[in-house]
Amino acid sequence: MLQESIALGELKATAAMERRRGAAVTRAQALEVRARREGAALDKVGRAPSAGLLIAEGDSWFDYPFHDVLKGLEDLHGYDVESVAHKGDRVEDMAYSDGQLDEFTRRIEKMIRRGDRPRAVLLSGGGNDIAGDEFGMLLNHALSARSGLNRRVVEGIIDERLYDAYATIISAVTEVCQQMLGDKIPIVVHGYAYAVADGRGFWGGGWILPGPWLEPGFAQKGYVHLDQRQPLVRELIDKFNAMLQKLKAAPEFTHVRYVDLRADLQTYPEDYAIAWANELHPNAQGFATVAARFAEQLRELSP
Template identity: 35%
Template sequence: MRRRSITRTSWIQQRVEAFVRAQRRSPKALRVLAEGDSWFTHPTALWKGKSVIGHLQAYRSINLVSLAAPGDTLARYPDPPNRQWALACNPDWLAGQTYDAVLISGGGNDVLGDHLQDMIKDKSRYSNRSGRELIITTRLQQVMDGIATNVGLIRKTINQHLGSETPIFMHGYSYAQSDGRQFELLGGLISFGPWIQDRLHEQNVTERDEQQDIVNALIDAFNDLLKALEARIENFVHVDFRPLLGPGDWDDEIHPNASARQRLAAHLRKVLTAYPV
C-alpha cells in the first residue's frame, strides 16, 4: 500500500511540475485540472489516436494536469479517500501557479457500470413492458442521489484546495451503443468489454431497440441531474455532449472514436475558454 502511494505521489508531482514549466512558456494559457474516467483517457493505445485529454493538451490555449484513470466512479473522486486533489494542488509543486478551472468526467461507470442490471426489471417477468419501462425507478433514483452527493463533495474539495470561485465543468456523456462491441487491440488479442449488452441480457432484455431505449433514458436522466445541479451548486457547469455524437461515432459500446474525441475536445475548449475566469 505504501509503495502504491509513493508511486502516485511521484507521477502527480511530475505532471504538476511539467504544468508549471508549460505555464511559464505560455503564461496566458487557461490552467485546467482534470479528473475523470476512460472518456478522458481512451484509447490506451497511441496508434488509435489521441484521447480527449490528449487533444486538449495539444491546444496552446490550454495548460492541463490530468488525474484521469479508466474505470473510476464518482465515489473515488472526493478527498478523502482520494488524495489526488491535495497532491495536484500542492503549493510547493505549483510554485505560485493555480488552476482556473476543474474539468470532470465521471458518473458513467455509476450509471452503466457493474450494477446496471440491478436497475432493470427481468423482461421474462414483465413481458408487458418494454424499453425504459423496465427501469426500476427507485434504484435509478438511489444512483442519482449518490452521484449528487459525490458532486457536492467534489465541490467542497475544490473549495478547500482552490476556492469556491473556481468553476467545475462536468459533462453528461452521450448515448452509448448497446451493440455488444468490444474495444480490440492487436487484431483482437487484447479486448475490453462489452459493458452494456451482456448486463441487459442477464435481465432477458434481448431486443436491440429496447436495449438502446434503456441506455438513452439512463443517459438522459444523468444529464437532467447535472442540469439541476448546475442551478443549485455555485460555479458548476453542465456540459451536454448528447448533440455531438451519433450511432456511428463509437469505437465500442461506450467509448467515442477518434473523430468524435477530437470533436468533444473542441467543444470543451470552446466551453472552457468562453467562461469568465
C-alpha cells in the same frame, strides 16, 4: 453461427476502419493547430503561448489509450493539463476511496502554491458507477409487468449516490481554492452522450477496459435487440444529465459549468461507428468533437 461470425468480423473491421479514419482526422487537426500556434507570437523563451492551465479528475473519458478529451484539449486547443484521472474509476471512489480526493486537492494546492492558477477544474465520471458487471440491476426483466428501467434503483444510484459524490468532490475543490486564492475556480462537468449497447468492447474485448459493459446486462434481462435497448439507454443518459443540471443549479455551485454532449455524437440508428469506438467510448474523431465542446465552454470563462 457462421453468419454471426461473419457479421461480427465485418463489424470489427468497420470499427477498425473508423478508428483509423478518426485517428487520421485527429492527427490532421493536431498538425493544423500546431502550425497555427507556431505561427503565433512567442513568449520570452520562444514558446507558443498556452491557452490556459487545467487540472482534471475523472474516468476513461479523461484517461483512454491513444486519444481522450484531455489529449484533445492539449493537442487540438493548446491547453496545458495536469491530471489525476484514471480509467475505470467510479465517482464514489474519487470522492471517498483510497485518499483519491485528498490526492486531487493536494495537487491543486501544489499548483497554486507554485504560482499557477488553473483556468478551470475538469471532472468526468459516472459511467463506471452505472455500467459493467452490475448494470443488469438497473433493469426489470423485459418479460415482467414492469419492464424497462427499475426507477427506484436508478434514482437511488444517480440522484443520491452520484449526486452526493459529485457534490463532495466539488465542495472539497471549492474550499481549497477559496482558502488559497480567496475565490472560486470554475469547475466543468459533462454528461455522457447516448452510448450504443451493441456488444462492442475495447479492441474487440481484449487488453484493458475489455467490455462490453452494457450488452451482458441487457441480455441477462431479456433485451435482445438494439431497438429494445436504446430507448432505455437514452432514458438513463437523460437522467444522468438531469442530475448534473440539478447540481449546477444548486446555490452553492454557481461556479460549476455543465457540458451537454447528447447532440454531439452520432447514435443508433445513425452511422454511430463514425463517432463511437465501442459501447461506452468515442473513437478519435468522437473524442475530438467532445474536446471541442469543452474548449467552447472554456472560452466562455473569464480569463
